[in-house]
Amino acid sequence: MTHPLRLRDFRLLFLGRAVSTLGDAVVPAALAIAITRATGSSSALALVLGCAMVPRLLLLPLGGVVGDRFNPRLVALTTDLVRAAVQILVGLELLGGQPRLAHIAVAEAVGGIASAFAMPTASPLVAGTVEGPLRMRANALLASTTNVARLGGPALAGLLVYTVGAGWAFVLDGASFLASAALLTRLAVRHTPAGRRPLRSDLAEGWNELRSRDWYWTSLIGHGVWNGASAVLLTLGPLIATQRLGGDGVWIAMTQAAACGLLAGSLLAGRLRPKRPVLVANLGLALYALPLTALAVTAPAPVTVAAYALAMTGLGFLNPVWQTVVQQEFPTQVLARVTSYDWLLSLAAAPLGYTLAPLAADAWGSTGPLLVTAALVALACAGTAALPGVRRVGRTGPAAGDSPAPADPPDSAKSPEPGGAAEGTDSAAERDRPARPAAAGPRSARH
Numbered sequence: 001m002t003h004p005l006r007l008r009d010f011r012l013l014f015l016g017r018a019v020s021t022l023g024d025a026v027v028p029a030a031l032a033i034a035i036t037r038a039t040g041s042s043s044a045l046a047l048v049l050g051c052a053m054v055p056r057l058l059l060l061p062l063g064g065v066v067g068d069r070f071n072p073r074l075v076a077l078t079t080d081l082v083r084a085a086v087q088i089l090v091g092l093e094l095l096g097g098q099p100r101l102a103h104i105a106v107a108e109a110v111g112g113i114a115s116a117f118a119m120p121t122a123s124p125l126v127a128g129t130v131e132g133p134l135r136m137r138a139n140a141l142l143a144s145t146t147n148v149a150r151l152g153g154p155a156l157a158g159l160l161v162y163t164v165g166a167g168w169a170f171v172l173d174g175a176s177f178l179a180s181a182a183l184l185t186r187l188a189v190r191h192t193p194a195g196r197r198p199l200r201s202d203l204a205e206g207w208n209e210l211r212s213r214d215w216y217w218t219s220l221i222g223h224g225v226w227n228g229a230s231a232v233l234l235t236l237g238p239l240i241a242t243q244r245l246g247g248d249g250v251w252i253a254m255t256q257a258a259a260c261g262l263l264a265g266s267l268l269a270g271r272l273r274p275k276r277p278v279l280v281a282n283l284g285l286a287l288y289a290l291p292l293t294a295l296a297v298t299a300p301a302p303v304t305v306a307a308y309a310l311a312m313t314g315l316g317f318l319n320p321v322w323q324t325v326v327q328q329e330f331p332t333q334v335l336a337r338v339t340s341y342d343w344l345l346s347l348a349a350a351p352l353g354y355t356l357a358p359l360a361a362d363a364w365g366s367t368g369p370l371l372v373t374a375a376l377v378a379l380a381c382a383g384t385a386a387l388p389g390v391r392r393v394g395r396t397g398p399a400a401g402d403s404p405a406p407a408d409p410p411d412s413a414k415s416p417e418p419g420g421a422a423e424g425t426d427s428a429a430e431r432d433r434p435a436r437p438a439a440a441g442p443r444s445a446r447h
Contacts, residue, residue: 004138009129012187014138016180018145020080023176025153026160027087030169033161038099051105052112057347059116060340065202067336072121072128073189077181079118084177086111091170119343120336127327127335128189135327139320140270147263147316151256192333206337209330215389216326219282223346225380226285226315229292231353232373236366237295245301253301254291257309265316272317278393279385281321284314286381289374296370325393 004010035045067075086107093099093107130138160169211217241251265284274280290307293299299307330338353373360369384390 002134004130004134004141007130007134009187009189010138012183013125013129014141014145016183017142018149019183020176020180021146021149022153022156023087023173025149026157026169027173029154029157030161030166033157034094034099034166035101035104037166038094039101044101048101048105048108051109052115053351054112055109056112056116056119057344059113060119060344061203061206061337062199062340063117064120064206064337064340065199066117067120067124067340068202068206068333069193069196071189071191071193072124072336073184073187073191075117076121076125077184079114079121080177080181080184082114083111083118084174084181086114086174087170087177088174091167091172091174094167094170095165096167116340120340123323123327123339124191124332124335125189126323127332128191129187132328136273136320136324137270139323139327140266143266143269143316143320144263147259147266150262151259190332202337206334206341209334209338210341213329213389213393214387215278215384215393216329217345218384218387219278219322219390220342220345222282222285222377222381222384224349225377226288227347228349228353229288229373229377231350232357232369233288233292233295235354235357236361236370237291240295240298240366241301241304244298245304250301250305253305254308257305258312261309261312261314262316265313265318266320267316268313269317269320276391276393277321277325279391281314281318282381282384282390284317286378287311287314288381289378292370292374292377296367296374329393 005014031048032045035048038044090104090107093103126135126138126142157169160166160172210220237254238251241247241254288311291304291311294304294307326338326342327335357369
């Protein structure tokens with residue numbers, strides 16, 4: 001079987017993702033330092049982050065419609081150019097010496113809008129450039145690249161901030177988007193555009209595709225609970241690690257262990273071929289109950305660090321497995337819309353976790369909320385095993401109706417090599433279930 005990196009278009013996509021992901025991995029730490037230095041206020045940082053997150057979530061369904069109507073390569077190229085301009089402008093604002101919070105907040109809001117249209121293109125780009133048998137390996141390669149960037153991004157951000165200034169981190173990110181856009185101009189992506197109908201009909205069709213598959217929407221409930229649980233851990237974990245487990249170094253060790261776990265999980269996904277991929281991946285997400293419980297009972301620091309690494313290995317495994325199954329099971333004409341609802345439902349619980357966790361900890365202490373959250377994430381993710389669809393999906397071929405799409409129309413960029421297949425990239429996010437987020441980004445769970 002041909003390795004995905006031997007395919008010219010996938011190679012271009014992979015390089016674009018690698019460059020833009022590294023640039024994006026530098027920004028979170030640089031943004032936090034820059035805003036707190038300029039304003040001395042955590043509320044100011046929350047405002048800027050909210051300006052990016054809210055429009056992203058609200059516009060994700062519209063981004064899915066656009067991704068299905070138009071060639072995802074063109075959508076991704078346009079959003080890369082917009083985000084390049086935004087990050088360079090923020091960088092120049094910071095380098096000017098007197099950054100204005102309003103300008104940065106507006107720029108981040110524009111970047112959030114662009115992300116809403118970029119994130120749904122991730123799966124269509126892969127599905128349109130890599131044939132079915134190679135998609136798992138291609139998705140695993142992209143996930144591994146994202147996770148390597150997460151390992152090195154914070155260190156690079158610190159180097160830039162303390163040598164040449166935080167503004168250069170944003171300039172670097174903008175340049176990475178320009179490089180990604182340049183590579184996308186040379187990409188050929190198979191795409192069958194969705195028929196032009198009223199927006200409401202397009203949104204409804206994507207939603208109907210989602211709810212018609214019980215394995216899909218029940219898994220998304222689990223992924224959403226995972227992201228809410230992640231928000232609880234990220235809110236309460238640092239203080240517990242600092243005050244009860246030995247200091248700031250424990251939390252740093254936890255974050256580094258998490259990054260190593262994500263990388264290990266994505267590498268495993270490229271090698272393992274479970275007969276029930278969604279079932280195995282969801283059970284892996286249920287491992288997030290372990291670090292939540294360890295923090296709740298104040299387990300020894302090494303145990304807590306190991307538990308967090310194991311839990312994030314589950315997430316690292318889920319991301320490429322999930323993307324591959326979704327690309328296999330849904331018709332390509334609705335893939336962007338389905339992906340947009342996926343991200344929306346998966347990430348919607350995170351703001352709730354960030355809001356409720358400190359309130360619950362103030363009222364009852366941290367132990368109770370952490371244990372309740374651990375039980376919820378274990379039940380929601382492992383409970384999907386009760387559905388026959390979750391146990392069965394992924395064992396058969398592509399979903400009915402998902403026939404190979406015709407080549408792009410003549411006005412789109414074509415590969416000079418006949419028969420060249422390609423690979424796909426994403427912005428994102430990230431996610432990472434944790435998406436540019438996020439990566440994004442599950443996904444933040446996936447992300």
